[in-house]
Amino acid sequence: MTQPIFAYISHKNGTADDSAFELIVAAKKIDPAAAVTAVVCGAGAELDAVCSTMAAVYPDVWKVSNPALAYPNAEVLRGVLVSILPAGAITLAPHDTFGMDLSPGLSIKLNAAFVPDVVGIEGIDGANLKTIRQEFGGQVSTHVLCDISAGAVLNVRSGCFLSDDSKASGSVTDKSGQAGDCKAKRRFLEVVAAEVGDVDITKSDVLVSVGRGIEDQENIGIAQELADTIGAVVSCSRPIVDAKWLEKARQVGTSGKTVKPKVYIALGISGSFQHLGGIKGNPFMVAINKNPKAPIFQVADIGIVTDLLEFVPELTDKIKEMK
Amino acid sequence: MEILVCVKRVPDTAENEIVVNSKGTDIERGDLVYSVNEWDNYAVEEAIQIRDNAGGSVTVVTVGDGDAEEILRREMAMGADKGILLSDDAFNGSDGKGIAAILKAEIAKGQYDLILTGAQADDGAAQVGGMLAAMLDMPYASLVNKIEIVSDKVIKIGREIEGGNQEMSEIDLPCVLSIQTGINEPRYVGIRGIRKVASVEIPVHGAGDLGIAAGSVGAAGARVKRVDYFVPPMGEGAEMLEGSTDEIAEKLIELLKSKGGIK
Ligand SMILES: Cc1cc2nc3c(=O)[nH]c(=O)nc-3n(C[C@H](O)[C@H](O)[C@H](O)COP(=O)(O)OP(=O)(O)OC[C@H]3O[C@@H](n4cnc5c(N)ncnc54)[C@H](O)[C@@H]3O)c2cc1C
Numbered sequence: 001m002t003q004p005i006f007a008y009i010s011h012k013n014g015t016a017d018d019s020a021f022e023l024i025v026a027a028k029k030i031d032p033a034a035a036v037t038a039v040v041c042g043a044g045a046e047l048d049a050v051c052s053t054m055a056a057v058y059p060d061v062w063k064v065s066n067p068a069l070a071y072p073n074a075e076v077l078r079g080v081l082v083s084i085l086p087a088g089a090i091t092l093a094p095h096d097t098f099g100m101d102l103s104p105g106l107s108i109k110l111n112a113a114f115v116p117d118v119v120g121i122e123g124i125d126g127a128n129l130k131t132i133r134q135e136f137g138g139q140v141s142t143h144v145l146c147d148i149s150a151g152a153v154l155n156v157r158s159g160c161f162l163s164d165d166s167k168a169s170g171s172v173t174d175k176s177g178q179a180g181d182c183k184a185k186r187r188f189l190e191v192v193a194a195e196v197g198d199v200d201i202t203k204s205d206v207l208v209s210v211g212r213g214i215e216d217q218e219n220i221g222i223a224q225e226l227a228d229t230i231g232a233v234v235s236c237s238r239p240i241v242d243a244k245w246l247e248k249a250r251q252v253g254t255s256g257k258t259v260k261p262k263v264y265i266a267l268g269i270s271g272s273f274q275h276l277g278g279i280k281g282n283p284f285m286v287a288i289n290k291n292p293k294a295p296i297f298q299v300a301d302i303g304i305v306t307d308l309l310e311f312v313p314e315l316t317d318k319i320k321e322m323k
Numbered sequence: 324m325e326i327l328v329c330v331k332r333v334p335d336t337a338e339n340e341i342v343v344n345s346k347g348t349d350i351e352r353g354d355l356v357y358s359v360n361e362w363d364n365y366a367v368e369e370a371i372q373i374r375d376n377a378g379g380s381v382t383v384v385t386v387g388d389g390d391a392e393e394i395l396r397r398e399m400a401m402g403a404d405k406g407i408l409l410s411d412d413a414f415n416g417s418d419g420k421g422i423a424a425i426l427k428a429e430i431a432k433g434q435y436d437l438i439l440t441g442a443q444a445d446d447g448a449a450q451v452g453g454m455l456a457a458m459l460d461m462p463y464a465s466l467v468n469k470i471e472i473v474s475d476k477v478i479k480i481g482r483e484i485e486g487g488n489q490e491m492s493e494i495d496l497p498c499v500l501s502i503q504t505g506i507n508e509p510r511y512v513g514i515r516g517i518r519k520v521a522s523v524e525i526p527v528h529g530a531g532d533l534g535i536a537a538g539s540v541g542a543a544g545a546r547v548k549r550v551d552y553f554v555p556p557m558g559e560g561a562e563m564l565e566g567s568t569d570e571i572a573e574k575l576i577e578l579l580k581s582k583g584g585i586k
Contacts, residue, residue: 135446143553185498232586241505255484298560298561319576
C-alpha cells in the first residue's frame with residue numbers, strides 16, 4: 001500500500017487527547033510501513049505545545065494555526081482537512097462526540113469510504129481494508145471490508161488500540177497557509193457545564209448501578225435498599241436518566257460521570273462501550289443480568305444470570321439478616 | 324417550519340437477545356421484535372413540538388422494505404403529518420453513503436427547513452445525518468440535545484459532548500441535526516392512535532421515481548461491506564455464579580465482603 005495515513009489529533013488546554021496516542025497504533029495495524037502524519041489544528045501557544053508532544057510520537061506533524069480553530073468546530077475543520085489532505089489519504093479520527101460530528105461529512109467531501117466506530121483492524125486485503133465493528137450495543141461483531149482505493153476515513157473507538165509508546169523525532173510542517181477562510185454556517189457560542197447533583201457518585205467506593213433492566217421507576221427502590229444496606233451509592237446507565245427516573249449527575253459513562261470505585265455492582269446493564277468508558281480503575285465488578293450473552297459479562301469479574309427484580313431483594317434480605 | 328425526520332426500523336435490543344445464525348451471514352431474525360430506532364423517537368417528538376410551537380409540518384421518511392411502513396404509521400400516530408417510504412430492490416445492501424444518497428434524492432424533491440435524524444441506530448454507526456448534510460451542502464450538528472428556534476433563518480442548538488457538558492452553537496437554516504436521547508420525553512403511542520392512521524396512504528418511491536442510477540446505491544454501489552457476523556471469543560470473562568438463589572447470594576456476599584463491598 002502506498003497511501004499516506006493521517007491522524008486527526010484532538011487536544012484541549014495544550015494537552016493531546018488519549019486518542020492521539022492510540023491512532024498511531026491503529027495506523028500501524030493498517031500498514032506497518034505507512035508514513036503517518038499527525039494533523040494538529042488550533043491556535044496559540046497551546047497548539048505549539050501539542051505539536052511538540054506529537055512530534056515525539058509521529059514521524060510527521062502538520063500544524064494548522066488560525067484563531068478560528070481555537071475551539072474545534074467540525075464544519076470549519078472539515079474545510080481545513082479537505083484543503084490540506086492529498087487525494088487517496090486514509091484519515092483516522094477518534095469515535096467520540098467530535099469525530100461523530102466531523103467524519104461522516106468529511107468522507108463525503110473527500111469522496112472517501114467511511115467506517116465508523118472501528119474496534120479492530122485486520123489489515124489490507126487487495127483493494128480492501130478489513131476492519132472489525134460491533135452492532136446491537138456490542139452484542140455481536142462484524143468484519144467490514146472497506147474499499148480504500150479512493151481513500152478512507154475511519155473513526156476509531158477509544159481503548160481498542162492501546163498506546164505502544166511509539167517514539168519519533170518528527171518534524172513539524174506549518175500548513176496554516178492552506179487552511180482556507182475558516183467560515184462556517186454553524187458558529188460556536190459556549191460550553192454549558194453539566195448540572196451538579198445532590199449526590200457525588202465519584203466519591204463513593206461502592207456503587208450499585210441500575211440499567212434499563214430495572215424496568216420501572218418504582219423498582220429503583222430495590223437498588224436503593226441494597227445500596228443502603230451495604231453502604232453504597234446508587235448510580236445508573238443513560239436510559240435511566242433519559243427516562244428522568246434519576247438525575248443526570250448519577251449517570252456513569254462517556255456522556256456522564258467517570259467513576260473509580262472499588263466495587264461496581266451492575267444491575268440490568270448490558271455493558272455498552274459508552275457506559276464502560278466511564279468506569280476506571282478496574283473495580284471488582286459484579287454483573288447481574290438475565291441475558292447470558294450480555295456483553296457486560298465479558299468485562300465483569302463475577303456474573304449472575306438471573307432476574308434482578310427477584311434476586312436483588314433476596315440478596316438484600318440476606319445481608320440484613322447477617323448484620 | 325417544514326421538518327423532515329429520517330427514521331429506521333430496527334430489532335428492539337431491549338426485547339431480544341441478538342444471536343448470530345449458524346453460517347454467520349446474519350443474525351437470527353425469525354423471532355425478533357422490531358421497533359423504531361430509539362434515537363429516532365426523540366427526533367420525531369422534537370419535530371412535533373417545534374411544529375406545534377412554530378407551525379409547519381412534519382414528514383417522516385424511511386428507507387426500507389414493505390415492513391418498514393409500520394414504523395412510519397407509528398410515528399404518524401405520534402403526530403407526524405405525513406410518511407414516505409423509499410423502497411426498491413436496488414436499495415438492498417446499501418452502505419451508509421448509499422442510504423444518505425437515497426434520502427438526498429427524496430429531499431431534493433421537497434422544500435425542508437430542518438432535517439432530523441437519530442444520532443445513531445442499531446449498527447452504532449452514527450453516519451447518515453452527517454453524510455446527508457455534506458451531500459446537501461447544509462450545515463450539520465450531531466448529538467443535539469437542545470433546539471431553540473430563533474428565527475426562520477437561524478436556530479440555537481446544544482450538542483451533548485463528553486462528560487454530559489453541552490456545547491451551544493448557532494446554526495443557519497436549512498440544516499441537518501442528529502438527535503441525542505434525552506432531549507425530550509417522547510409521547511406514548513396507544514393502539515388507538517395507530518388505528519387512526521391505519522388507512523392513511525403512504526407513498527412509496529423507488530429508484531426510478533427518485534432518479535437514482537442503478538448501481539450507484541445498494542450492494543453494487545457500496546464501498547463499505549459487512550462480510551459476516553460473529554461473536555468474539557469470550558476471553559477471560561466473568562466467573563459465573565451458579566446454584567440455588569440461596570447459594571448464589573451467599574457466595575456473592577462472601578466475595579463482596581472480601582472486596583470491601585459491604586460496609
Ligand atoms: C454519544 C453517546 C453517548 C452515550 N453515553 C452514555 C453514557 O454516558 N452512559 C451510558 O450508560 N450510556 C451511554 N450511551 C448509551 C449506550 O449506547 C447504551 O444505549 C446504554 O448504555 C444502554 O443502557 P443499559 O445497559 O441500561 O440498557 P440496555 O442496553 O437496554 O440493557 C439492559 C440490560 O438489562 C437486562 N435486563 C432486562 N431485564 C432484566 C431483569 N429483569 N433482570 C436482569 N437483567 C435484565 C437486559 O438483558 C440487558 O442486557 C451513549 C450513547 C451515545 C450514542
